[in-house]
Amino acid sequence: MAFDGLFIHSLLKDLSPTLIGGRLSKIYQPFEQDLVLVFRKDRKNYPLLISANAQYPRMYLTDQSISNPDKAPTFVMVLRKYLEGSVLQSIEQVGLDRIINFHFSNRNELGDQVKLVLSVELMGRHSNVILYNQQDNHIIDLLKRINPDENRARILLPKAKYELPPLKPGLNGLTMTEDEFNEEKAQNSDAASLVKKMSGLDRDDRQELIGYLEDEYSYDTFSTFFKQFENPKGFVLKTPRNKRKIFPYLPYHLELEKESSDPDLNHALDEFYQYQATRDWVKQRAGRVERVVKNEQKKLSKKIVKLKKQLDLAENSEGYRIRGEILNAHLNEVKPGMSKISLPNYYENNAPIEIKLDPALSPARNAQKYFTRYKKLRDSIKHVNEQIKIAEENLAYFDSIQTAIDNADPQDIDQINDELENQGYIRKPKKNVRRKKITERNLNKFKLSSGKTVLVGKNNYQNDWLTLKKANKTDYWFHVKNMPGSHVILRDDNPSDDDIREAAEIAAFFSKGKLSAHVQVDYVQDKRVKKPNGAKPGFVIYTGQNSIEVTPEEKEVLSKKID
Structure with a gap:
């Protein structure tokens, strides 16, 4: 299921007691659509990841080590000015919509108490993070500034008055009483019709609730389904097509196979999104590098095709020599002004061969032209x-x-960018940026x-x-x-067969x-690996x-x- 209203309700059961009363000590924006508070x-420190990513907007406490950029974006500077050091009140x-409001208390420059709201809207491509003053509801700043012609429902710019987005009304299953349920049941004899009116459910939740009510259309069954969201856990399941989904409860009526469970929903979310988030962050950072790589790959692929055509033509150039020799043997038969002539080919039992001629040249010059073309092609083969x-x-x-990008963590992209700058494929910045030296901490580390x-x-x-x-x-x-692939070192001088197999994997x-x-994986002692003079980075023999x-x-x- 996605981050729907019920999922957010479940998540806040864990988040609220952990964070409320805490002081906001750090704020940074590691990537374009992501904030860390x-x-x-x-x-104890509790890093809260908030992502306004259009494909998978999300929010949870994370254990991931996410680097803080050297230069803070404008929105982060505003958040630091207004929120850093403030206490989270609530x-x-x-309702059951995908909007979470963080209420902060802080003091302004005059020492007056100020109440601020950080509103997190996890609504697909309309996801946003908005800071506004609770007293006058005016927006201070927001992660995504939207021009009025792009969103006519409300103005999303600093100093505009904050308004909720258009919300679809629905019934709240968490607060519905038995009398209210029976009244709705009387109006909706079909369970699916009742479920359609519920708020905060995505497609998976609706199907699961329909399954519950088809088993028994009663308030007890209805409340049993919703009580699951009051004591959430993390369940990861797979579809028949191996697509992974995460739920705060264990569904029984969906065609899903259980992969894992975790008593801590936050921890489950952190692990669930870790790979996808890393790939997304790498993609954001590597955009410029990947464009250069793909352009060079495209140019080189076209060049190789063109060169191989030239090579094929050169290697099959004997026809030019043969035409030159036949012309020399029959110069007396070539008349001025002729554009072609058919002559017996003594290499093919005197079968006729058609030879094109330049009417402006003499017979001897036409023959010489074929010999020149033949020599030029033969000489070009080596080149x-x-x-x-x-x-x-x-x-x-x-x-x-490209393989390095596919295997990279976000912090590795700077080194790949440096490499392409030093190789002349990317223009170097005017200001020299000091890069960190490579250490063992940069590498991936494994224990066999x-x-x-x-x-x-x-x-x-x-x-x-x-x-090296x-x-x-x-x-x-x-x-x-x-x-292409990574260099892998097994720190041992006498590995067993199992060690070799695991390292090769x-x-x-x-x-x-x-x-x-x-x-197929090659392996050899490191002393037998050499780097040729002038070779590109990563190339060895x-x-x-x-x-x-x-x-x-x-x-x-x-x-x-291992970390």
Whole structure:
């Protein structure tokens, strides 16, 4: 189910007692559509993630380490001015709609008490976060400023008066009494008709409630369904097409398979959205880099096709030499002004061959033209082969960049951007930005069943640092065969067969072949891995390797990951 009204009601059962009375100590906006509010209470920090992402708007306490950008956006600066250090007085949901109001108490510059509301609207593409003054209802600022011609229902700009969005009226099942239920039942003999009038339910909730009432159309059954939202837990289920969904209760009437359960709904939400959120944040940060990569891949692919056509033409250039020789043998038969002539081809049992002519040239010059064309094409073969090799190497390089983006965490994108700047594919900024040095903390780290450690680079700079500087010469190095992937180091000089297989599965997962059933992985001691002079980042050569074929399983690989 999505973040509908009932889900938000369940979530606030956990959130409210945890956050109310807490002091808002930090505010930052790590990504365009996402805010993190850090509340301090009872000597503990509680980071609240609020996302106005159009596809999956959400809100929950998170354990994820989300970096604070160096430069704060305007909205964050406003929030810090008005809310930082203020106390959260209450959290309330507007009916069973997807609007949550955080009520804060703070003092202005004159020392007067000010009541402020941070309204979180989790409403699909209309999602927003709005700060307004409770006394006069005027908007101070908001995450998404909307021009009046884009939203005629209300004005969403600073200084405008805050108004609720148009809300669809409905019945509140959480507060409905038995008499009210019986009255509605009398008017709606069909359970589906009653459910249609309920507020705060998404499609899954409606189907589940209909299932309950079809079993027994009674107030007891009705209230049993809604009581589940008063004591929520986190249940992750899968559809027949393997789409994952999260619920605050365990549905019985939907075609879903239970994957996991968690007594803490916030924790379940954090884990449920972790992968998708990371991919979304990477996409936001990597937008510029990905455009460069895709443009270069497109240009290089077209160039390779064109060069291979040239090579094919050059390798099949014997026809030009043959036409030149036949013309030389029959110069007396060529008359001035002719545009073509048919002559016997003594290479093909004197079968006729048609030869095009330039009417402005003499017979001898026409023959020489064919010999010149033949020589030019034959001489170009070496050059074209070299150009194809360079283009294919560059294409493989950009494939490795794309693989790095696919495996990246948001904080890794800066290093990928730096790499493309240093390679001349992205213009460097005028001001020199000091980047952090690569350390082991930047890498992905895994612990094998035997307890041995595996380190994984997530981009070409990390790969070079891991293989050429961090690894011991006796450690074992892993890499997928003939495709882009991460450099993987097994910190051991005498690994067992199980160690090798597990490390190879990790290398296969962090590669372009992660979705393949059979992935070939090379492995060799690190001392046999060398970097050629002038090679691009991430490119190495190695000798004396062994190979193993593995099938990377996401769950099995990620279960070995350590923070």
